[in-house]
Amino acid sequence: MHDTDITVPLLAITDLHLSIAGREVLRGIDLTIDAGETHVLLGPNGSGKTTLFNTLVGLPGYEVTQGSVAFKGENLLALTIDERARLGVGVAFQRPPAVRGVRLRQVMEVAAGGALEAGTLDAIAGELAVAPMLERDVNLGFSGGEAKRSEMAQLLAQQPELALFDEPESGVDLDNIAVVGGAIAHLLKGDRASERPRAGLIITHTGHILQYVNADVGHVLFDGRLACEGNPLDLIDDIVSHGYEGCVECAACRQ
Ligand SMILES: Nc1ncnc2c1ncn2[C@@H]1O[C@H](COP(=O)(O)OP(=O)(O)OP(=O)(O)O)[C@@H](O)[C@H]1O
Numbered sequence: 001m002h003d004t005d006i007t008v009p010l011l012a013i014t015d016l017h018l019s020i021a022g023r024e025v026l027r028g029i030d031l032t033i034d035a036g037e038t039h040v041l042l043g044p045n046g047s048g049k050t051t052l053f054n055t056l057v058g059l060p061g062y063e064v065t066q067g068s069v070a071f072k073g074e075n076l077l078a079l080t081i082d083e084r085a086r087l088g089v090g091v092a093f094q095r096p097p098a099v100r101g102v103r104l105r106q107v108m109e110v111a112a113g114g115a116l117e118a119g120t121l122d123a124i125a126g127e128l129a130v131a132p133m134l135e136r137d138v139n140l141g142f143s144g145g146e147a148k149r150s151e152m153a154q155l156l157a158q159q160p161e162l163a164l165f166d167e168p169e170s171g172v173d174l175d176n177i178a179v180v181g182g183a184i185a186h187l188l189k190g191d192r193a194s195e196r197p198r199a200g201l202i203i204t205h206t207g208h209i210l211q212y213v214n215a216d217v218g219h220v221l222f223d224g225r226l227a228c229e230g231n232p233l234d235l236i237d238d239i240v241s242h243g244y245e246g247c248v249e250c251a252a253c254r255q
């Protein structure tokens with residue numbers, strides 16, 4: 001077991017440089033997330049948000065050329081995907097992959113560490129309306145909203161210390177945004193007696209999800225770096241008004 005060491009940040013990304021197919025996409029990312037904090041990541045299409053997420057998850061194909069990522073003081077980049085998950089990193093993908101032959105219930109049980117009490121499974125299935133999908137191959141033929149709810153069900157089963165959300169509201173209707181947003185808030189607040197507050201990193205373009213989730217800090221990924229840090233809702237308002245190029249808050253940050 002790894003207990004959280006309160007003397008080190010939960011996640012510390014330092015001067016991270018990363019290339020894909022020979023092109024440098026991330027050019028010096030610095031980001032620290034402490035236990036219990038919720039951060040928001042903004043940035044134009046193609047700026048590298050999903051690339052950063054996938055690197056934290058441990059998907060192959062990304063070449064870290066410089067910098068480090070420490071999670072609870074451990075070198076995250078040296079760990080396999082399952083070691084990272086066991087250590088407490090969870091993810092809800094922008095485009096959740098379908099897995100033939102593996103049912104949603106099985107994934108939730110593995111995510112929970114092998115034992116998921118019937119009452120907990122029922123509570124999660126009820127909260128996210130995934131009961132009809134539990135015995136289906138995970139994400140296979142799921143609608144966009146069903147796939148997002150399935151991702152959230154897996155995260156609620158896993159209870160990761162750091163949960164990464166890549167555009168949790170994309171392709172989700174207004175009713176489902178409320179369900180997904182409520183589940184994220186619930187996960188991050190740790191409502192159940194046995195749960196502690198979790199940390200989160202949420203990618204969003206619209207900020208709709210922030211109607212349901214209180215976020216502490218927003219960051220703007222631009223030109224391969226985190227160009228700005230500020231109140232997430234203020235940043236989104238500014239970007240809506242002025243675009244990423246003209247974002248006043250970003251300009252102030254860059255000075
Ligand atoms: N396997 C790959 N091969 C080549 N280029 C890639 C690959 N994966 C990602 N890229 C490129 O890296 C850049 C960053 O992509 P990424 O998906 O991280 O952007 P994003 O910020 O998540 O964008 P969006 O807001 O559209 O989701 C893009 O130019 C993308 O085409």
Ligand SMILES: [Mg+2]
Nearest residue numbers: 049050051094
């Ligand atoms: Mg993306």
